[in-house]
Amino acid sequence: MNQKRTFGSILxxxxxxxxxxxxxGFLGIGGMGLSxxxxxxxxxxxxIFFFAGINLVKATGDRA
Structure with a gap:
């Protein structure tokens, strides 16, 4: 697997x-204590992380 794809998956x-x-935290479930x-x-x-990771995975081409 490509390094960019791996990093995109992690992101x-x-x-x-x-x-x-x-x-x-918004719903107040799980005792997060966040306003x-x-x-x-x-x-x-x-x-931001989700869309950056998706775009990185999509933009990286496969090499065989």
């Missing part, structure tokens, strides 16, 4: 985790 997984943490405004930070960073 995508970290983005999904960030989105989930932000959503749980509504503070839960926007991990959600926003998660979105």
């Amino acid at each position: 995508t997984v970290l983005g999904i985790i960030g989105i989930i943490v932000g959503a749980l 509504k405004l503070n839960s926007a930070v991990p959600f926003g960073v998660g979105l």
Whole structure:
């Protein structure tokens, strides 16, 4: 597997985790203790990581 694709996959997984943490913090589930405004930070960073990872995986061509 290509290094760029591996890094894109890692970014995508970290983005999904960030989105989930932000959503749980916004809903107040799981004892996160985040306010509504503070839960926007991990959600926003998660979105950035998610879309950067997806674009990196899509833009990287396969070599055989």
